[in-house]
Amino acid sequence: MSSIAQFIPGKRPTATSSSAAPACIETDDAPAIAVENLCKKYRSHWAVDDASFVVPKGWTVGLLGGNGAGKTTTISMIMGLVVPSFGCAKVLGCDMAKERHEVLSRMNFESPYVALPGRLTVRQNLMVFGRLYGVQNLRARIEELIEDFELGDVLDRATGRLSAGQKTRVAVAKALINDPDVLLLDEPTASLDPDRAEWVRSRLRAYQQRRDATILLSSHNMTEVEQLCDFVVIMSRGRVVAMGRPRELAERFKCRDLDEVFIYLARVA
Numbered sequence: 001m002s003s004i005a006q007f008i009p010g011k012r013p014t015a016t017s018s019s020a021a022p023a024c025i026e027t028d029d030a031p032a033i034a035v036e037n038l039c040k041k042y043r044s045h046w047a048v049d050d051a052s053f054v055v056p057k058g059w060t061v062g063l064l065g066g067n068g069a070g071k072t073t074t075i076s077m078i079m080g081l082v083v084p085s086f087g088c089a090k091v092l093g094c095d096m097a098k099e100r101h102e103v104l105s106r107m108n109f110e111s112p113y114v115a116l117p118g119r120l121t122v123r124q125n126l127m128v129f130g131r132l133y134g135v136q137n138l139r140a141r142i143e144e145l146i147e148d149f150e151l152g153d154v155l156d157r158a159t160g161r162l163s164a165g166q167k168t169r170v171a172v173a174k175a176l177i178n179d180p181d182v183l184l185l186d187e188p189t190a191s192l193d194p195d196r197a198e199w200v201r202s203r204l205r206a207y208q209q210r211r212d213a214t215i216l217l218s219s220h221n222m223t224e225v226e227q228l229c230d231f232v233v234i235m236s237r238g239r240v241v242a243m244g245r246p247r248e249l250a251e252r253f254k255c256r257d258l259d260e261v262f263i264y265l266a267r268v269a
């Protein structure tokens, strides 16, 4: 089984946080995200069971798997919202269960399971999150996002009253408000029509290229994954069952495309 680790050169420590005993150690060539033997147990059920993978800086990696495979739980632990039972998830060298405050300003996320405050208007939400992330020139940044995501029509409406697709667009705009180095996206186009989904993908691609950002995204849309992702990690029942570049995986499992790989692994893994 190939691993993303094979694409990563040796680590060279170059920068640390300012204290004498730094909490986070970020290295030049270290991955943006490192998931190490990550486990999450809910009662007697292992939602995530010894998952390990890395996401190199500047890569877009897809986290795939059937319903209940453990993708959202994994992303939630990488965000520092869920505490692992064992193992750890590191972002830019910081253990997210213990040191997430060190790195939160450099990352952001979009998840359908974390709703924006529904009573606030779209503009108010962008202002609140922009301030939370300490964004400089916030008004100008919000204007850029309004233009990029065509939010002018919904700007002064309560976020909770928007359609699912409109909420998704606002959530993706919010996820970019602080120009994050690391972006976590949980099914970012799930509620969008095909035209809007393609449109959001083009914006994510443009953002990734402009910032050389690192993106980890979960999706059930294999065409989307093939278009956006350099590499994919496939989970089943909490475990990582395959990793590779989309084309390599198709060849390895003698499938025509990632859709077929997904279906094959869902049945045998």
Ligand SMILES: Nc1ncnc2c1ncn2[C@@H]1O[C@H](COP(=O)(O)OP(=O)(O)OP(=O)(O)O)[C@@H](O)[C@H]1O
Pocket: 042, 046, 047, 048, 065, 066, 067, 068, 069, 070, 071, 072, 073, 074
């Ligand atoms: N808070 C929780 N309490 C108990 N069980 C949970 C909790 N969150 C998730 N689970 C269970 O953990 C497993 C993994 O769930 P998770 O949401 O991570 O899967 P997923 O891959 O994101 O699925 P989907 O594609 O359907 O969104 C599932 O069996 C789910 O029922």
